[in-house]
Amino acid sequence: MTSFTEENYLKAIFHLCENKNGLAVSTNELAEITQTRAASVSDMLRRLSEKELILYKKYQGVTLTEEGKSIALKIIRKHRLWEVFLVEKLGFGWDEIHEIAEELEHIDSKVLTERLDNFLGNPKFDPHGDPIPDEKGNMPSQVSFKLSEAVINTELVMLGVSEDSAPFLQHLDKLSLHLGAKLRVLDVSGYDQSLHIEINKAGTIHISKEVACSILVSKK
Ligand SMILES: [Zn+2]
CATH class of the missing domain: 2.30.30.90 (Ferrous iron transport protein A (FeoA))
Incomplete structure (x- = not known):
């Protein structure tokens, strides 16, 4: 089991690595994006490392293990599916959904996620145009x-x-x-x-x- 905070860190590391083309992420970059002190970031990284979700070497930075990456992609999948749901089914504007999806993404039910995906017609992109990974974690490609x-x-x-x-x-x-x-x-x-x-x-x-x-x- 992973906590909300752990899941948010895995997601943050995933996005940062993505922006850096797979390069390791530094503790400072993580502190900035999660708006926490470097000391708390180090504590969290130690915990994630014990769970074998990240590879963390002091002064070298952090990357996700296969397991950590798979969890991050599941969270991103849920986040983006919920955003589609909020816009298409509940009539929210695309500017109103991110914060709500930040909470909904942590609901831990595989059945709910798969039913939501089917209900929405298996969308490939969220309302901001971001790709939605499938249940195996594959991202649809988009040349933009x-x-x-x-x-x-x-x-x-x-x-x-x-x-x-x-x-x-x-x-x-x-x-x-x-x-x-x-x-x-x-x-x-x-x-x-x-x-x-x-x-x-x-x-x-x-x-x-x-x-x-x-x-x-x-x-x-
Ligand atoms: Zn969002």
């Missing part, structure tokens, strides 16, 4: 890149966001930027790299480089 890296005048589809804070998502709502939107970059300012883009062949808007960096697209 940042809108800020798109070639001008190419037809694009918005697939996801790399930031899921409520203020950011609400900002996208105001701009009518939703998953599935058809986008085309018309022009990039040489001054501040802000972008002039067309949405769904209907209207055009200006967005900052920062916003464009957090929007994931693929070629249509």
Whole structure:
């Protein structure tokens, strides 16, 4: 059995390793993301290491064992499935669901998770466009890149966001930027790299480089 906190650490280590292409995560990086003191992080790492869920060498950092990775992927699977449920079945906005899913993801019932998955029609992506691992922990692949890296005048589809804070998502709502939107970059300012883009062949808007960096697209 793993506790809430242990599960959150495994998830945090998984996401950090993913962002670093599998490289070991440092205690400081973990302290920052979990907002705890380095000393508490070290205690937790010792405990996870005793349970053989992580490989932890002082001064070298942390990686997940196969068992630890499998638990992290199960938590991520539940988190993302619940997010789909909250948006599609309960009518929540995509900016309102992350905190609730942070709690629901810890419900430890395999039957519930599989029924939820079937009830939702086995979705491959959550409402932020993040891939949902299957019950074996395989992630559906998705070839996406940042809108800020798109070639001008190419037809694009918005697939996801790399930031899921409520203020950011609400900002996208105001701009009518939703998953599935058809986008085309018309022009990039040489001054501040802000972008002039067309949405769904209907209207055009200006967005900052920062916003464009957090929007994931693929070629249509
Ligand atoms: Zn979330």
